[in-house]
Amino acid sequence: MATFLFKRLSMMVLTMVAASFLVFAVSEFTPGSVARKSLGPFATQQQVDILTEKLRANDPLLVRYFRWVGVLLGAIPDPLQDPSTGLNFTDPRGAQYFGNFGYSTLNKLPVNDVIWDRLANTALLAGLAFLLIVPLSIAFGVLSGLKEGGALDRTLSVVCITFTSIPEFASGVFLVTLFVILWPVLPGTSQLDEGSGWPIASQLVLPVAVLVIYDFGYVARMIRVSMIGVMERPFIRTAVLKGMSTRRMVFGHALRNAMIAPFTVLLLQINFLISGVVVTELVFAYPGFGRLLLEASLFGDIATLEAATLITVAIAVTTQFIGDLGYMLLDPRIRVS
Amino acid sequence: MEKPVHPYIPTLIEEMNEGAISRRDFLRRATLLGLSAAAAYSVAGMADPSGTAIAQDMPKGGNLRIGMRCMEIKDPHLVDFAEKSNVVRQVCEFLTFTNRDNITEPFLLERWEVSEDLKTWTLFLRKDVKWRNGRQFNADDVVWNLKRVADPAVGSSMLGLFTGYLVQEIETGEKDEAGNPKKSSKLWADNAIEKVDDHTVRLNAFAPQIAVPEHLFHYVMFMLDPEENGAFGPGSNGTGPFEMTEYTVGKNARFKARTDYWGGGPFIDTFEYVDLGDNPGAAIAAMASKQVDGLSEADAVQINAMKAFPHVAVHGVQTTQTAVMRMHPDVEQFKDKRVRKAMRLGIDRDAVIQTALLGAGVPGEDHHVAPSHPEYFPLPKYSRDVEKAKALLAEAGFPDGFEVDMTTRPDPNWEFNTSQVMAEQLKEIGIRINIKTLPSAQYWEVWTSSPFSVTGWGHRPLAIMTLALAYRSNQAWNESKFSNAEFDALLTEAEGILDPKERSKVMARIEEIMQEEGPIVQPYWRVFSTVMDKKVLGFELHPSQYIQAHKYAIAA
Numbered sequence: 001m002a003t004f005l006f007k008r009l010s011m012m013v014l015t016m017v018a019a020s021f022l023v024f025a026v027s028e029f030t031p032g033s034v035a036r037k038s039l040g041p042f043a044t045q046q047q048v049d050i051l052t053e054k055l056r057a058n059d060p061l062l063v064r065y066f067r068w069v070g071v072l073l074g075a076i077p078d079p080l081q082d083p084s085t086g087l088n089f090t091d092p093r094g095a096q097y098f099g100n101f102g103y104s105t106l107n108k109l110p111v112n113d114v115i116w117d118r119l120a121n122t123a124l125l126a127g128l129a130f131l132l133i134v135p136l137s138i139a140f141g142v143l144s145g146l147k148e149g150g151a152l153d154r155t156l157s158v159v160c161i162t163f164t165s166i167p168e169f170a171s172g173v174f175l176v177t178l179f180v181i182l183w184p185v186l187p188g189t190s191q192l193d194e195g196s197g198w199p200i201a202s203q204l205v206l207p208v209a210v211l212v213i214y215d216f217g218y219v220a221r222m223i224r225v226s227m228i229g230v231m232e233r234p235f236i237r238t239a240v241l242k243g244m245s246t247r248r249m250v251f252g253h254a255l256r257n258a259m260i261a262p263f264t265v266l267l268l269q270i271n272f273l274i275s276g277v278v279v280t281e282l283v284f285a286y287p288g289f290g291r292l293l294l295e296a297s298l299f300g301d302i303a304t305l306e307a308a309t310l311i312t313v314a315i316a317v318t319t320q321f322i323g324d325l326g327y328m329l330l331d332p333r334i335r336v337s
Numbered sequence: 338m339e340k341p342v343h344p345y346i347p348t349l350i351e352e353m354n355e356g357a358i359s360r361r362d363f364l365r366r367a368t369l370l371g372l373s374a375a376a377a378y379s380v381a382g383m384a385d386p387s388g389t390a391i392a393q394d395m396p397k398g399g400n401l402r403i404g405m406r407c408m409e410i411k412d413p414h415l416v417d418f419a420e421k422s423n424v425v426r427q428v429c430e431f432l433t434f435t436n437r438d439n440i441t442e443p444f445l446l447e448r449w450e451v452s453e454d455l456k457t458w459t460l461f462l463r464k465d466v467k468w469r470n471g472r473q474f475n476a477d478d479v480v481w482n483l484k485r486v487a488d489p490a491v492g493s494s495m496l497g498l499f500t501g502y503l504v505q506e507i508e509t510g511e512k513d514e515a516g517n518p519k520k521s522s523k524l525w526a527d528n529a530i531e532k533v534d535d536h537t538v539r540l541n542a543f544a545p546q547i548a549v550p551e552h553l554f555h556y557v558m559f560m561l562d563p564e565e566n567g568a569f570g571p572g573s574n575g576t577g578p579f580e581m582t583e584y585t586v587g588k589n590a591r592f593k594a595r596t597d598y599w600g601g602g603p604f605i606d607t608f609e610y611v612d613l614g615d616n617p618g619a620a621i622a623a624m625a626s627k628q629v630d631g632l633s634e635a636d637a638v639q640i641n642a643m644k645a646f647p648h649v650a651v652h653g654v655q656t657t658q659t660a661v662m663r664m665h666p667d668v669e670q671f672k673d674k675r676v677r678k679a680m681r682l683g684i685d686r687d688a689v690i691q692t693a694l695l696g697a698g699v700p701g702e703d704h705h706v707a708p709s710h711p712e713y714f715p716l717p718k719y720s721r722d723v724e725k726a727k728a729l730l731a732e733a734g735f736p737d738g739f740e741v742d743m744t745t746r747p748d749p750n751w752e753f754n755t756s757q758v759m760a761e762q763l764k765e766i767g768i769r770i771n772i773k774t775l776p777s778a779q780y781w782e783v784w785t786s787s788p789f790s791v792t793g794w795g796h797r798p799l800a801i802m803t804l805a806l807a808y809r810s811n812q813a814w815n816e817s818k819f820s821n822a823e824f825d826a827l828l829t830e831a832e833g834i835l836d837p838k839e840r841s842k843v844m845a846r847i848e849e850i851m852q853e854e855g856p857i858v859q860p861y862w863r864v865f866s867t868v869m870d871k872k873v874l875g876f877e878l879h880p881s882q883y884i885q886a887h888k889y890a891i892a893a
Contacts, residue, residue, distance in 0.1 A: 108586070173618055176625075180625045180626050184626065187628055188623055188624075188626040189613060191628070193611070197628065285613040285616070287588055
């Protein structure tokens with residue numbers, strides 16, 4: 001178990017190194033300098049050059065990458081926070097500490113001051129959606145998988161496929177028209193702000209609904225296929241022939257076997273929910289991680305982008321690890337060596 | 338104290354009585370020359386609707402929330418979007434105020450006087466204005482701010498406005514990478530901006546300039562506390578009605594009312610901007626569920642969706658905001674002025690207005706001077722003429738037209754739609770345009786260097802302000818690289834002519850030059866619109882998109 005954990009952790013670090021370097025390399029080829037974007041359209045070239053110099057954005061790629069790694073690990077102080085640059089970047093935690101993600105050129109704040117709030121907001125949204133997606137998709141998947149091609153299967157399949165094929169922006173607008181404009185019982189945007197006159201809980205209803213509608217049908221389809229496979233197996237036939245009740249057969253024998261493959265799919269939904277909610281967050285003006293990521297990448301705010309990348313990789317590797325543990329519980333035959 | 342009256346004012350009154358100039362023109366001229374707005378309106382026999390007369394019987398208290406993008410603000414003298422200016426405006430103020438009718442009044446000034454030759458402007462400061470930290474607002478503050486924006490190292494857009502009467506271009510002696518001499522600029526004399534006493538500042542110009550009061554209302558020309566050296570954030574000092582308590586880019590800005598504000602209001606206790614992101618649907622949804630009390634701007638599509646809401650009032654105002662299709666005259670295809678003229682003839686303006694603005698606009702005439710501008714001279718109108726346009730193209734050596742790339746940005750929506758409609762219309766005269774869309778942030782990197790693009794231009798009360806920024810040779814914002822010695826000379830001449838009749842003669846020639854060989858196709862002037870909850874009182878939509886929260890109140 002310890003070696004397994006060690007392997008997983010070293011894989012995670014390796015992935016992080018590769019991903020973070022890729023982000024640096026890719027933004028190298030993105031047109032438009034950060035200095036120009038900071039100063040806006042009407043700045044003179046001279047001003048842009050001065051700021052580029054201050055931000056040290058002209059250093060070679062590798063120099064900048066290793067400087068970023070050094071700052072992150074706390075090995076060197078963040079050069080941008082040096083008062084002599086005149087950038088006025090100050091971090092209450094100091095310029096040198098482990099986990100220093102640097103300074104966001106977009107928000108003019110330390111990345112650590114921005115990103116965790118946004119991540120917590122998205123985690124709330126994703127968590128609530130996940131709590132609904134799991135039981136809904138299992139129920140839909142199992143019910144339609146019980147009898148392939150039956151009336152129930154056909155009906156549920158149509159529902160699942162219809163919902164999954166509606167993009168988030170369309171279902172978002174549809175729900176807003178219904179519940180905000182025609183029948184005004186819910187707020188139209190979700191800034192998680194008490195001052196708007198709507199309780200926070202009510203602000204979460206529509207974005208969570210959009211995510212659930214978009215995602216649960218897909219997972220249900222996966223479970224259905226897996227369920228159909230299990231239902232054709234000899235031990236199920238035996239159970240049916242010996243007169244076992246459907247309820248006992250499903251919960252005692254079929255479900256556990258049918259969940260092995262969909263389990264991975266379910267865990268993958270966590271990754272999707274954390275970094276793939278951009279559209280939903282945009283529709284509802286939700287102050288989340290996805291919108292931050294979008295704005296940071298449009299602006300070329302590399303410090304924020306890097307932090308977001310590392311966090312996303314960490315989440316992905318963690319869910320994968322949980323997945324491996326879950327396999328062991330679901331299928332005693334799988335043993336991790 | 339009896340104010341000395343500018344010697345030209347009696348002539349103006351005479352001209353108005355003879356019908357040579359309109360009442361509006363009289364008001365504009367007379368107030369520019371230092372006659373108070375109240376006096377000018379009374380001479381013209383009109384009621385004074387000006388912004389300084391704020392009703393005092395407004396309900397007090399409450400929190401007002403307006404939906405607007407909250408962008409990063411580095412330095413108030415460098416702001417480049419009305420949204421950024423709208424944030425600073427609640428804390429810091431201008432010396433003058435140009436109202437909805439394009440009439441400019443003193444604001445932090447008590448009054449101004451101008452010499453007969455329009456070269457010496459004496460600005461008298463109000464004596465009852467205090468900074469929030471208790472210090473008296475004085476002439477040193479004004480001199481520091483005016484000198485700061487005139488410094489090329491600061492890079493404020495005020496520099497372009499000052500050039501030609503306070504600021505001169507100089508050769509630095511250095512050369513850039515292409516071998517062209519680098520130019521810089523500086524105040525033409527040490528006493529160009531001069532402190533007379535604690536409450537009086539004098540501008541000594543080397544050329545006559547009539548638009549000084551309007552320049553002082555340009556959206557970056559805030560009076561900042563010199564001690565803060567151009568920085569801005571929560572708690573920043575200001576003379577304005579509010580203190581900013583919180584600012585988070587992409588989220589919100591919060592303000593708390595001052596109790597010792599020198600002017601009228603504020604009536605509300607707190608004020609807030611809420612960032613609703615780039616999705617136009619979010620703003621509609623937020624209005625529908627009353628999460629915001631209004632928006633800083635709403636386009637025609639959004640207005641259509643919201644006008645049926647019972648609690649929403651739609652506000653609109655005709656502006657001199659526009660989008661121009663502009664080309665660099667040094668590019669192969671656009672070298673010949675006949676090509677540029679052919680493109681002007683190839684556009685069906687009414688169709689552009691109907692399609693891109695859903696009807697919310699009036700036709701433009703390709704010279705960037707609007708009928709609502711005081712210096713407007715009506716030239717004969719022309720409509721679309723495909724045959725003539727094709728003939729001009731053939732004469733210029735393009736009998737089969739040509740293909741060309743055009744840079745645009747995806748937002749605002751109306752600007753992008755305008756690009757598409759015009760590109761489609763120009764196909765008919767044989768110009769095949771490939772639209773290359775860049776995200777806004779990247780677009781602004783190339784907005785002056787791209788050979789062919791569509792750019793939005795904001796509202797300005799005088800046409801000569803825009804012409805000086807956008808078409809005078811070698812200006813920082815001259816995106817079309819237009820350079821015409823006759824145009825430059827005429828513009829400088831127009832900037833110094835007071836008599837409206839004389840002046841419009843010069844403007845007529847300027848407009849002709851723009852129509853004959855100018856670098857733009859200008860389809861329309863836009864009607865600017867927004868929405869407010871009906872419970873918001875005192876709101877008047879300003880054509881410059883200026884939000885003035887101290888005038889607004891919330892109905893009980």
